[in-house]
Amino acid sequence: MAQAKGYAVSDVKAPLAPYSFERREPREHDVAIDIRYCGICHTDIHQVRDEWGGSIFPMVPGHEIAGVVTSIGSKVTKYKIGDKVGVGCFVDSCRDCKQCESDLEQYCTEGLVLTYNSRERDGSPTMGGYSEKIVVDENYVLRIPDNLPLDASAPLLCAGITLYSPLKHWHAGPGNTVAIIGLGGLGHMGVKLAHAMGAEVTVLSQSLRKREDGKRLGADHFYATSDPETFKRLKGSFDLIINTVSADMDWNLYLDLLKVDGSFVVVGLPAKQVPIGAFALILRRRSIAGSAIGSIRETQEMLDFCGKHNIVSDIEVIPIQKVNEAYERMLKSDVRYRFVIDMASLKSS
Numbered sequence: 001m002a003q004a005k006g007y008a009v010s011d012v013k014a015p016l017a018p019y020s021f022e023r024r025e026p027r028e029h030d031v032a033i034d035i036r037y038c039g040i041c042h043t044d045i046h047q048v049r050d051e052w053g054g055s056i057f058p059m060v061p062g063h064e065i066a067g068v069v070t071s072i073g074s075k076v077t078k079y080k081i082g083d084k085v086g087v088g089c090f091v092d093s094c095r096d097c098k099q100c101e102s103d104l105e106q107y108c109t110e111g112l113v114l115t116y117n118s119r120e121r122d123g124s125p126t127m128g129g130y131s132e133k134i135v136v137d138e139n140y141v142l143r144i145p146d147n148l149p150l151d152a153s154a155p156l157l158c159a160g161i162t163l164y165s166p167l168k169h170w171h172a173g174p175g176n177t178v179a180i181i182g183l184g185g186l187g188h189m190g191v192k193l194a195h196a197m198g199a200e201v202t203v204l205s206q207s208l209r210k211r212e213d214g215k216r217l218g219a220d221h222f223y224a225t226s227d228p229e230t231f232k233r234l235k236g237s238f239d240l241i242i243n244t245v246s247a248d249m250d251w252n253l254y255l256d257l258l259k260v261d262g263s264f265v266v267v268g269l270p271a272k273q274v275p276i277g278a279f280a281l282i283l284r285r286r287s288i289a290g291s292a293i294g295s296i297r298e299t300q301e302m303l304d305f306c307g308k309h310n311i312v313s314d315i316e317v318i319p320i321q322k323v324n325e326a327y328e329r330m331l332k333s334d335v336r337y338r339f340v341i342d343m344a345s346l347k348s349s
């Protein structure tokens with residue numbers, strides 16, 4: 001066992017604070033990683049506040065991990081010491097079910113071993129990326145392209161893949177129209193990726209405050225959802241709408257913005273259930289769907305796509321001592337567009 005420093009919440013009402021814990025020694029197929037940066041995902045906030053129930057404390061959050069390999073197990077073939085690597089939302093799956101066998105392990109029948117707030121097969125709790133190091137099976141580690149900086153690549157491991165996967169699945173590309181609801185960590189990656197795929201991209205944001213940013217990120221159009229005119233003007237406009245918002249809102253309003261056969265895809269996770277009217281769906285054969293992160297194969301494909309198109313996240317790098325403040329700012333949509341923790345700051349904690 002190796003001692004690791006990190007930041008954890010001790011229970012549901014506690015702030016994040018310095019915490020020491022143990023990481024396993026690398027097994028035959030394990031890669032030990034020196035974590036350089038970790039992005040802050042809104043999911044981290046949901047989990048430390050136990051908004052979905054079942055949170056495990058103490059909890060070291062963080063699943064947008066970018067770092068460098070420091071040692072490898074005797075049977076590792078995919079990585080070597082010094083490689084730039086990433087770890088996303090999960091570190092294991094059953095490897096045996098239909099989904100695991102068909103590169104859809106994010107939908108593993110037995111359930112994923114998540115990077116934090118979860119349990120390994122031996123029952124030990126997993127601890128995430130707000131820490132100096134991590135040990136992960138090589139099959140659940142990603143390669144970060146050499147031309148991309150580690151800090152701004154970290155958010156690709158969750159925000160990037162969570163938007164890339166539905167954009168690919170619902171065929172975003174030349175000749176079709178995509179709307180992204182919410183220009184936050186996930187949303188701004190959606191704009192960059194959909195634009196790079198060749199789709200016509202619209203941002204639906206609460207106000208016009210971020211309009212210039214939206215255009216710079218690659219949006220063709222930008223509308224405020226606080227303006228009722230937006231919903232009249234955009235009726236029947238989109239092939240695909242991806243909703244990244246976790247706050248409660250009326251999805252029915254957005255269904256009406258879809259074309260015939262259009263899809264409204266949920267990736268943001270409000271705690272409350274949302275009532276849906278049947279008519280908006282049947283009259284134009286519209287669909288509502290959901291999408292969760294992406295497989296390891298697809299995450300690597302996304303990273304390679306980002307390497308090719310020079311896409312990274314727009315980030316604000318913070319020392320770990322500012323993480324509680326960053327959570328408060330995220331809750332006010334005051335981040336452009338992802339906080340990333342510089343793990344070197346742990347040394348002064």
Ligand code: NAP
Pocket residue numbers: 040041042043044046158159162181182183184185186187204205206207210244245246247248249266267268269270291292293330331333337
């Ligand atoms: P974020 O950075 O906080 O962005 C959310 C955006 O939602 C905000 O920037 C804001 O955009 C908009 N918003 C906030 N409050 C709103 C309100 N009251 N009404 C309407 N819009 C509001 O969060 P994130 O990290 O992108 O995560 C978003 C959600 O996705 C979270 O629920 C997270 O748990 C979930 N998630 C899901 C997956 C998955 O696999 N499906 C993966 C990762 C995260 P504007 O200012 O532009 O309106």
Ligand code: ZN
Pocket residue numbers: 041042043044063089158159
């Ligand atoms: Zn996430």
Ligand code: ZN
Pocket residue numbers: 093094095096097098099100105107108109110111
């Ligand atoms: Zn499985």
